[in-house]
Amino acid sequence: MPIIEVSGVRKAYGGRVVVDGISFTVEEGEIFGILGPNGAGKTTTVECVEGLRHPDAGTVRVAGYDPVRERDAVTRVLGAQLQESELQPKITVREALQLYAACYPDPADWRALAGRLGLTEKLGTRFAKLSGGQKQRLFIALALIGNPRVVVLDELTTGLDPRARRETWALIEEVRDSGVTVLLVTHFMEEAQRLCDRIAVIDGGRVAALDTPAGLVSRAAGAVVVSFTPSAPLDAADLAALPGLASREERDGALTLTGTDETVTGLLALLARTGTTPHRLRIVEATLDDAFLDLTGEAA
Numbered sequence: 012m013p014i015i016e017v018s019g020v021r022k023a024y025g026g027r028v029v030v031d032g033i034s035f036t037v038e039e040g041e042i043f044g045i046l047g048p049n050g051a052g053k054t055t056t057v058e059c060v061e062g063l064r065h066p067d068a069g070t071v072r073v074a075g076y077d078p079v080r081e082r083d084a085v086t087r088v089l090g091a092q093l094q095e096s097e098l099q100p101k102i103t104v105r106e107a108l109q110l111y112a113a114c115y116p117d118p119a120d121w122r123a124l125a126g127r128l129g130l131t132e133k134l135g136t137r138f139a140k141l142s143g144g145q146k147q148r149l150f151i152a153l154a155l156i157g158n159p160r161v162v163v164l165d166e167l168t169t170g171l172d173p174r175a176r177r178e179t180w181a182l183i184e185e186v187r188d189s190g191v192t193v194l195l196v197t198h199f200m201e202e203a204q205r206l207c208d209r210i211a212v213i214d215g216g217r218v219a220a221l222d223t224p225a226g227l228v229s230r231a232a233g234a235v236v237v238s239f240t241p242s243a244p245l246d247a248a249d250l251a252a253l254p255g256l257a258s259r260e261e262r263d264g265a266l267t268l269t270g271t272d273e274t275v276t277g278l279l280a281l282l283a284r285t286g287t288t289p290h291r292l293r294i295v296e297a298t299l300d301d302a303f304l305d306l307t308g309e310a311a
């Protein structure tokens with residue numbers, strides 16, 4: 012049984028539909044990404060999973076529980092870090108961990124959690140004095156303190172420098188490796204590609220695509236771009252017949268082809284057959300960015 016099931020969820024604010032029939036399931040033990048442009052409906056969707064918003068239609072189940080009607084049960088299995096989290100500026104890391112631990116019947120050992128998240132030396136530090144990366148680590152610790160089976164992380168690494176972001180990624184992987192399912196809302200392609208087992212691309216309140224990162228990339232219009240200068244001109248009909256060819260451009264004797272892996276294989280066979288040498292050969296694969304642009308028409 013999937014640990015999260017979202018089926019046909021709709022949500023409108025003041026008559027404007029922002030989530031328009033979203034469905035997906037998250038399997039236990041995976042890092043599932045929700046990716047989409049600003050205002051796509053990502054946060055509204057995960058807030059329905061967390062029970063913070065009531066869908067107008069459709070159903071949500073977390074470990075079989077309804078987040079609205081069975082709020083207490085869902086609170087026991089789901090930990091959340093919200094998009095705009097804040098704590099009182101004067102609370103120390105130790106006090107925050109103890110306070111949150113007191114809210115759960117069977118909390119994690121907060122000292123061990125602080126150790127895992129590299130916060131032991133900061134236990135006496137006030138929230139306002141923590142760096143961005145330390146605050147995010149504290150929010151991950153607070154999301155994990157109830158020993159949840161699922162943790163929802165919304166825009167966790169926004170505002171972090173590249174090094175702190177990478178450290179946070181390693182922590183998210185550790186969380187998953189410890190057996191907790193992760194639902195991750197993100198804007199960052201590199202983050203989604205590196206961390207997620209599967210990604211739902213949300214655009215205009217709908218699921219535009221749901222696949223593994225590699226599966227999404229292979230859907231980009233020109234998944235592979237090959238450029239080279241042939242030692243002798245190639246026959247236009249031979250080039251046009253290459254399997255999977257999406258586009259062809261010639262400039263100053265240099266050829267640029269976009270297509271698929273099959274296009275590259277076909278091109279290599281054509282070069283061998285005609286005894287042509289490809290000078291300055293470059294093969295570039297599409298990225299999740301390209302797939303995202305194709306799917307949503309927007310840059311991340």
Ligand SMILES: Nc1ncnc2c1ncn2[C@@H]1O[C@H](COP(=O)(O)OP(=O)(O)OP(=O)(O)O)[C@@H](O)[C@H]1O
Nearest residue numbers: 024025029047048049050051052053054055056094
């Ligand atoms: N409480 C609310 N009342 C009215 N409109 C809202 C409310 N919350 C969100 N919206 C609107 O709903 C749309 C979807 O918002 P949501 O926060 O779910 O998108 P998002 O994909 O998470 O965006 P972002 O990446 O910018 O955080 C936006 O146009 C937003 O302005």
